[in-house]
Amino acid sequence: MQVPAPFEYERATSVDGAIGLLERLxxxxxxxxxxHSLLPMMKLRLANFEYLIDINDLHGELGYITFxxxxxRIGAMTRHREIAESAExxxxxxxxxxxxxxxxxxxxxxxxxxxxxLCQADPAEDLSAVCTTLGASCVIRxxxxxxxxxxxxxxxxxxxxxxxxTEMLTEVRFPIRPHAGSAYEKVExxxxxxxxxxxxxxxxxxxxxxxxxxxxxxxxxxxDVVLADARVGLAAVGPxxxxxxxxxxxxxxxxxxxxxxxxxxxxxxxxxxxxxxPRGSADYKRHLADELTRRALRRAVxxxxxxxxx
Amino acid sequence: MQVTMTVNGxxxxxxxxxxxxxxxxxxxxxxxxxTHWGCDTSNCGTCVVxxxxxxxxxxxxxxxxxxxxxxxxxxxxxxxxxxxxxQRGFMNCHGLQCGxxxxxxxxxxxxxxxxxxxxxxxxxxxxxxxxxxxxTGYKNIVESIRWAATDAAGTRTTLxxxxxxxxxxxx
Ligand SMILES: Cc1cc2nc3c(=O)[nH]c(=O)nc-3n(C[C@H](O)[C@H](O)[C@H](O)COP(=O)(O)OP(=O)(O)OC[C@H]3O[C@@H](n4cnc5c(N)ncnc54)[C@H](O)[C@@H]3O)c2cc1C
Ligand code: FES
Ligand code: FES
Numbered sequence: 001m002q003v004p005a006p007f008e009y010e011r012a013t014s015v016d017g018a019i020g021l022l023e024r025l026x027x028x029x030x031x032x033x034x035x036h037s038l039l040p041m042m043k044l045r046l047a048n049f050e051y052l053i054d055i056n057d058l059h060g061e062l063g064y065i066t067f068x069x070x071x072x073r074i075g076a077m078t079r080h081r082e083i084a085e086s087a088e089x090x091x092x093x094x095x096x097x098x099x100x101x102x103x104x105x106x107x108x109x110x111x112x113x114x115x116x117x118l119c120q121a122d123p124a125e126d127l128s129a130v131c132t133t134l135g136a137s138c139v140i141r142x143x144x145x146x147x148x149x150x151x152x153x154x155x156x157x158x159x160x161x162x163x164x165x166t167e168m169l170t171e172v173r174f175p176i177r178p179h180a181g182s183a184y185e186k187v188e189x190x191x192x193x194x195x196x197x198x199x200x201x202x203x204x205x206x207x208x209x210x211x212x213x214x215x216x217x218x219x220x221x222x223x224d225v226v227l228a229d230a231r232v233g234l235a236a237v238g239p240x241x242x243x244x245x246x247x248x249x250x251x252x253x254x255x256x257x258x259x260x261x262x263x264x265x266x267x268x269x270x271x272x273x274x275x276x277x278p279r280g281s282a283d284y285k286r287h288l289a290d291e292l293t294r295r296a297l298r299r300a301v302x303x304x305x306x307x308x309x310x
Numbered sequence: 311m312q313v314t315m316t317v318n319g320x321x322x323x324x325x326x327x328x329x330x331x332x333x334x335x336x337x338x339x340x341x342x343x344x345t346h347w348g349c350d351t352s353n354c355g356t357c358v359v360x361x362x363x364x365x366x367x368x369x370x371x372x373x374x375x376x377x378x379x380x381x382x383x384x385x386x387x388x389x390x391x392x393x394x395x396x397q398r399g400f401m402n403c404h405g406l407q408c409g410x411x412x413x414x415x416x417x418x419x420x421x422x423x424x425x426x427x428x429x430x431x432x433x434x435x436x437x438x439x440x441x442x443x444x445x446t447g448y449k450n451i452v453e454s455i456r457w458a459a460t461d462a463a464g465t466r467t468t469l470x471x472x473x474x475x476x477x478x479x480x481x
Contacts, residue, residue: 002350009311009328009374032375039331039370040352052328054375081364105440107355107418110364111371191439192353 004042011054015062015170018055019143022166025051031168032056033077034111036104037120055168062115062170065089072174076115080127084109093134093174094303095182095200099126102184105192115169121159124194124236128155130184131172132241133200133233138162139171148173155240179205179228181304185292186235189279196279197288198235199268201296203251204228205304225305227251232264232296236279237272237289244271247293256301264297265290313377317342318386326373332366333357335373336383344384344413348442355441358414359383365418367440384413387420395458396420405454407445414441419455428459 010029012018022029028050032038041047055062055077062077065086072092074083083089084100103109103126117127118138128151131138137150140163149162156162163169186198206226230251235241247264254260274285314323317340324339336342336359345368346356352370359368360382387394396419399405406412415438422429422437429437434455435448443451 003331003334004329007328009372011374011377032372035372035375036352036367036370039372042329043350052372054372056375105355106437107358107365107367107440108352108370110366 002043004039005045005048007042007049008051009054010051011057013057015058015141015168016143018053018058018168019141019166021051021053022168023143025053027165029053031119033113033116033119034079035116036108036112037116037122067092068176070176072176074114074172074174076113076118076169076171078114080104080109080112080114080117081106083114083127092176093130093180093182093202095130095133095184095202095300098184099130099186099200102126102186102188108192114172118154118172119161119163119169121155121157121161121240122194123158123238123240124198125241126184126186126195126198126235129198129200129233129235129241131174131233132243133182133184133202133231134174135202135231135243136172136174138169139173140164140167141170142167146170152243158239177204177229178207179304179308181205181300181302181307183296183299183303185296185299187288187292194279195236197237197274197285197292199289199292199296200233200235201230201293201300203230203256203297203300203304205308225256225301225308227254227256227301230264230297230300232268232293234268234272234289234293237274237285239273242272244268246271251297256297261294261297265294268293311374313374315373315376315378316380318382328372328374330373331369332359332371332373332376332381333368335376336368336381339373342383342385346410346413348410353440353442354411354414355418355438356411356414358417358441360417360421363421363424365421382417382420384416387416394420395461396423396455399454399456399458399461400451403450403454403457405446405451411441411443411445415443415451419458422455423459429455431456 030049032052059077062075064075066073090097117125132151137148138154154162182202184200187196206228232247233243247267269286269290272289274282276282333347336345348354348356357368358365396416434452
């Protein structure tokens with residue numbers, strides 16, 4: 001029978017209350033959100049704390065998805081299920097719906113939160129890869145106030161984040177740019193499992209199709225679109241989920257094509273750093289990084305062009 | 311510490327350790343052994359109970375976290391001496407063999423039907439995809455849940471015979 005080592009249970013009823021408890025109890029205390037990463041680790045005695053601070057009562061305060069013209073904000077206690085079921089989010093960033101379909105299983109998704117996913121900083125965490133792909137930033141609160149940290153600086157290594165011992169993550173923000181498309185591709189050994197490897201892609205098309213710039217052909221046929229920007233994020237092939245700036249540099253200003261996707265795939269395979277484990281060999285994961293990058297880009301571009309045409 | 315929650319409609323208060331898992335609270339503290347406990351690693355789903363109407367893996371929820379919430383277990387499915395349509399579905403369609411996965415499967419099925427009274431086969435398979443059955447091959451479980459949906463709606467009261475059975479009974 002697996003049970004955690006003894007600890008004292010505390011319940012926070014507000015963000016300030018949670019931070020106050022963290023300050024009072026120091027690093028003997030840990031926040032628990034959905035508990036679906038932390039409790040399994042504590043049951044295996046890979047983690048032990050004297051105090052657990054349950055923040056599920058903060059779902060009212062931190063469980064939300066809000067939209068403005070240029071930003072999406074997701075509260076840290078928003079559960080996988082709520083992200084999966086937001087039709088509006090799926091329209092703005094279809095990558096979320098792709099990813100949520102393959103994160104764990106529906107019962108786990110009833111509990112797990114976006115805040116817990118990011119703070120767990122598991123190299124295979126799918127939502128971390130999504131946030132990396134979309135260039136998200138994280139709002140971290142402490143008793144001194146709030147600071148906003150870009151995803152690139154949020155993860156500090158496997159299971160390590162920029163959140164200090166007396167701080168908590170409260171919100172994740174996603175910039176909205178026009179003519180966007182995004183997608184997520186994951187290979188797993190069986191339903192509900194962690195990724196062998198996964199790739200997210202987000203693209204933003206130039207506001208004007210090339211044809212219409214010439215003034216002759218305003219048909220947006222997907223052949224002559226230009227990528228204003230593109231980002232790729234990989235999961236399970238390095239110490240953290242990472243974006244690959246060399247891919248962005250190679251894609252910017254280019255017209256999408258199979259050759260371009262192949263080039264991006266090659267860069268993904270070169271820049272990742274997978275290890276051989278029971279989920280697969282390093283070579284196989286590198287192959288997946290290549291192939292899944294191509295697939296994700298292809299689908300993201302398709303979605304962006306469909307959206308621009310409609 | 312003390313915890314108070316509602317289990318199958320009844321308020322219960324007990325003195326517990328903070329580290330006690332909900333599955334052990336239900337089975338050992340309350341004696342509700344209908345909720346099973348299998349893998350211990352959040353993978354098999356035999357420990358699924360409803361928390362405020364949503365299926366959760368009770369081996370991965372602290373009993374303390376359930377404080378103030380409503381828990382429903384397989385013991386709370388039947389009401390007023392009547393089996394729940396889900397239970398009748400599993401009975402009629404042979405939705406179980408050893409029965410180990412059954413409580414979790416039935417609780418997930420109940421929650422699914424509460425949200426979506428007429429799920430497709432695909433929706434049913436998706437809903438139970440976090441739960442493992444080592445006996446049935448899932449076919450009859452899916453069939454049982456479909457039966458519960460249609461039976462509850464009163465649109466189908468008799469069952470098509472299962473093919474393998476008619477072959478067997480002919481010999
Ligand atoms: C069987 C199973 C399969 C899974 N498969 C996948 C998968 O395929 N892909 C995937 O991405 N994930 C998977 N997961 C993980 C799942 O998504 C978790 O729910 C998620 O990683 C963590 O969310 P949580 O809310 O449960 O976090 P918790 O377990 O509560 O917390 C995780 C960590 O984050 C900290 N924390 C939580 N919230 C905050 C906050 N607001 N501020 C600061 N620190 C915080 C905690 O202190 C802890 O260190 C799986 C889990 C299980 C049990
Ligand atoms: S015992 Fe809870 S999921 Fe297996
Ligand atoms: S009936 Fe035996 S495990 Fe499902």
